Structures are given as structure tokens and as C-alpha cells.
Amino acid sequence: MTDDLLLPELPPGRGSRPRWSSLREAQRQTALVFAWAAARPGAPFPASPDDCEVCRTLGAWLSGGAVPGEWHKEHSRSQSGGLAAVVRAVAGARDAALGNAGRRQDGVAIRHSHEELHLLLTRELTDLWADTTGAGAERRAARTQEVLRFRAALDALLAEPALSPFVRPGWDGSDGRPVLREPPATGGIADRSKAFFLLHRHRFQDLTAATMGDYAQVRRREAGAAAGSLRLYDARGRVLELTGLTSGYEGEGPRGTLWVLRAAGLPDAGRPDLERTVFERRAFRWPAEPEPARR
Numbered sequence: 001m002t003d004d005l006l007l008p009e010l011p012p013g014r015g016s017r018p019r020w021s022s023l024r025e026a027q028r029q030t031a032l033v034f035a036w037a038a039a040r041p042g043a044p045f046p047a048s049p050d051d052c053e054v055c056r057t058l059g060a061w062l063s064g065g066a067v068p069g070e071w072h073k074e075h076s077r078s079q080s081g082g083l084a085a086v087v088r089a090v091a092g093a094r095d096a097a098l099g100n101a102g103r104r105q106d107g108v109a110i111r112h113s114h115e116e117l118h119l120l121l122t123r124e125l126t127d128l129w130a131d132t133t134g135a136g137a138e139r140r141a142a143r144t145q146e147v148l149r150f151r152a153a154l155d156a157l158l159a160e161p162a163l164s165p166f167v168r169p170g171w172d173g174s175d176g177r178p179v180l181r182e183p184p185a186t187g188g189i190a191d192r193s194k195a196f197f198l199l200h201r202h203r204f205q206d207l208t209a210a211t212m213g214d215y216a217q218v219r220r221r222e223a224g225a226a227a228g229s230l231r232l233y234d235a236r237g238r239v240l241e242l243t244g245l246t247s248g249y250e251g252e253g254p255r256g257t258l259w260v261l262r263a264a265g266l267p268d269a270g271r272p273d274l275e276r277t278v279f280e281r282r283a284f285r286w287p288a289e290p291e292p293a294r295r
């Protein structure tokens with residue numbers, strides 16, 4: 001179970017597809033996002049690696065430091081297969097002492113993927129600020145650098161009023177149930193929807209189902225009406241709606257949809273026909289048949 005999460009099997013390749021290494025990177029990222037939510041329910045995914053215990057712990061280990069004992073014990077007790085796998089890699093400090101290069105390689109790969117997640121989040125926030133305020137290319141580049149280097153710059157960015165609808169969205173009850181919706185005006189960018197998911201995943205319980213397709217309220221939406229929206233439903237019936245993702249063809253948008261569905265840890269998300277469903281159907285429900293609530 002834990003090895004499946006850490007190094008999942010990939011379906012056989014076909015047609016024009018991204019390189020295998022980038023698929024593998026996406027698989028590792030989604031496993032890590034799922035592991036974070038499972039091990040830290042209610043805790044936001046940190047924007048900065050400096051605030052991230054996975055990055056800090058792996059960084060300390062890889063630079064030759066000891067693995068903090070309490071951290072290891074605490075996570076070993078958790079029921080999370082995913083983070084347990086991370087912890088096993090971290091605890092591989094013992095193996096490293098015995099010259100186990102494989103474990104160290106795992107640690108390097110996990111740390112890299114985790115840093116990519118923080119980078120994705122901060123990059124999308126900076127881009128959104130630039131898009132919203134009309135900042136030119138130079139200011140955008142300078143601010144991205146600042147945010148990556150200085151903690152205070154990241155805090156200032158997160159506090160920007162221009163980012164408020166994205167960083168601090170309110171619940172929308174007009175659908176009859178609480179919906180947290182990515183602002184449609186953010187542009188239909190797959191990575192931006194991933195960033196919105198990273199920012200707000202912790203506000204939901206276990207995610208149990210998803211739908212993709214045309215919905216009345218999507219069509220009614222005034223600004224940036226999207227052709228489809230990915231909706232994720234949690235165990236309490238709350239909805240996380242992402243407006244930058246698509247399905248029905250092989251491209252960036254559907255790959256983003258796959259990424260989110262796997263990171264959400266939906267039931268049966270490891271099945272190969274999830275990929276076929278996302279690439280071939282413009283509207284779908286996952287899992288295909290309603291299932292009794294798990295856990």
C-alpha cells in the first residue's frame with residue numbers, strides 16, 4: 001500500500017503523451033499531496049518549503065543531519081500510507097548509514113517533488129497577482145524571485161487584496177450546498193486550479209466523488225463561463241469547484257484534471273480507466289457508480 005502510493009504503477013503509454021519522467025513526477029506529486037491531507041487533516045499545505053515539515057525533515061536528512069525522533073514516531077503512528085512512505089524514506093537515514101543508495105534516491109526525489117509543489121503554488125499566486133494588477137513582465141519576474149527568497153515577501157503577496165477571491169474565497173450556498181469555487185476569472189489555467197486545490201484542500205473532509213461537465217450554474221456564470229468545471233464532493237457534501245480544468249481530449253487541461261483527481265485520493269483513482277475517462281469524456285462522474293461512504 002505505501003509503496004503503491006510512493007511509486008505507483010503507470011498505465012502503458014500510447015499516442016502523443018508527455019514524457020514518462022513527467023508522468024512519474026506528476027504521480028509522485030499527487031501521492032505527496034494526498035499524503036499531506038491524510039496525515040494532517042485540517043492543516044493547510046504550506047506555500048513555503050521553510051514552513052513544510054516534509055521539506056525541512058528531508059532537507060536535514062539529506063544534508064547529513066539526524067532525523068528528529070519525535071517527528072518520525074508521530075508519523076509512524078498515523079494511518080496515512082502515503083506520508084508513512086515519506087517517513088520511511090526519511091527514516092532511511094539509518095539505511096543511508098548502511099550505504100543504501102536507493103533510499104537516499106527516494107528521499108532526493110520526494111524532496112524535489114515537494115519543492116515543485118511549493119513552487120507551483122507560489123508561481124501561480126505571483127502570476128495571478130500580475131494578471132490581476134496588470135504588472136509588467138519585469139515586476140512579475142522580480143516579485144517571483146522575492147517571494148521565493150523572502151518569507152516576508154510571501155506573506156505580503158498572500159495579503160494582497162487582488163488575491164483575496166483566490167486565497168480567501170467565501171462559501172457559496174446558492175447551489176443548495178456549500179461550494180468553494182475557484183474564481184472563474186482566473187483564466188482556465190490548469191496549474192492555477194492545482195494551486196487552488198493545494199490552498200483549500202484542508203477545508204474539506206475525505207473527498208469521495210467528483211463530477212466534470214456542464215452545469216446550469218456554470219452556464220449562468222457571468223464572468224469567464226467555463227465549458228466545464230471539476231467538482232469534488234467531500235463526505236459532508238461540501239463541494240470544491242475548480243474552473244481551470246477540462247476533459248475529453250489529451251492535453252494540459254485534462255492532465256490537470258487527472259492530477260487533481262489523484263491528489264484528492266478519490267476511490268478507485270488508481271484504476272487505469274480513470275485516465276481513459278478523463279481523456280475521452282467531456283462529462284463524467286467518478287467513481288462511475290455511487291458507492292457507500294468509506295471509512
Ligand SMILES: [Zn+2]
Nearest residue numbers: 052054055114
Ligand atoms: Zn514541502
